[in-house]
Structure formats: C-alpha cells, structure tokens
Amino acid sequence: MSQKNHCSCSTSRHDPITTFLLGLRVLGSEITWMLLRLLAAIEIRQLESxxxxxxxxxxxxxSLWRAGKADGDEMLLAARQADFLREELNFLRGEIPVRRERFEASRKERWGL
Known part of the structure; x- marks a missing residue:
C-alpha cells in the first residue's frame, strides 16, 4: 500500500491539472518578463533620443566655439554628457540578458524547479 502511495505521489506532480497550472504560471511569468522588457526598451529609446x-x-x-562665439567649457560639458549617455545605453543593452538570466533563476528557485 505504501508503494502505491509513493507512485501516486510521484505521478500526481505530473497530472494534467498540475501541468496546466504550471503552464499558466509560466505564461503569467513570461508576460511579466515581456512588460519588464518593454519598459527597458522605452528607457533605451528615451536615452537614445x-x-x-x-x-x-x-x-x-x-561650431560656435570654432567661430569664437561660445565657451569651450559648455562644449566639453555637452561632450561629457553625450559620453555618459552612450555608456548608460551600452550598460542597459548589456544588462537585458543578465536580467533575463536572473529572472529565470529566480522563477526556478521560487517554484522549486
């Protein structure tokens, strides 16, 4: 009898209802990831702009500085700001795959998979 219970416990984890519910959880999780990815894409587009x-x-x-009509400090500040934005964009683009890995690892840990 205990052997029968052991078998039913191991198969109950893979019954159709459990599989269906797990599928719904995965679907919800993937929709969450899509929303997070969309927010990251919006942030990247804003930084690109x-x-x-x-x-x-x-x-x-x-151009104004070459003509002697502008301060070089302003030009340097604009160049530094552009460099900063470029670095931030590169970081955000590289962070997306890292976030995905963390997201999946967290999901597996929470769900015990």
Missing amino acids: RLRKENKEHERLR
Whole structure:
C-alpha cells in the first residue's frame, strides 16, 4: 500500500491539472518578463533620443566655439554628457540578458524547479 502511495505521489506532480497550472504560471511569468522588457526598451529609446539631442548640441557648440562665439567649457560639458549617455545605453543593452538570466533563476528557485 505504501508503494502505491509513493507512485501516486510521484505521478500526481505530473497530472494534467498540475501541468496546466504550471503552464499558466509560466505564461503569467513570461508576460511579466515581456512588460519588464518593454519598459527597458522605452528607457533605451528615451536615452537614445537624449543622446541625439546632446550630439546636436555638442556639434552646435563646437561650431560656435570654432567661430569664437561660445565657451569651450559648455562644449566639453555637452561632450561629457553625450559620453555618459552612450555608456548608460551600452550598460542597459548589456544588462537585458543578465536580467533575463536572473529572472529565470529566480522563477526556478521560487517554484522549486
């Protein structure tokens, strides 16, 4: 009898209802990941837009500086800001796969998989 209970316990974990519920959990988890990925993509697009504006401003200030009509400090500040935005964009783009791995590892740990 105990052997029968042991078999039913091991198979109950893989019965259709449990599998269906796990599928729903995975679906919900993947939708959550899609939303997080969408937010990251929005943030990246915003930074790209700011970088384009900073690059234009830097070019404008460089032209004025060459003509002797602008301060070199402003031009350097715009260049540093553009560099910072470039670094931030590269970091965010590289962080997405890392976040995905952490997300999956966390899900496996929480669900005991």
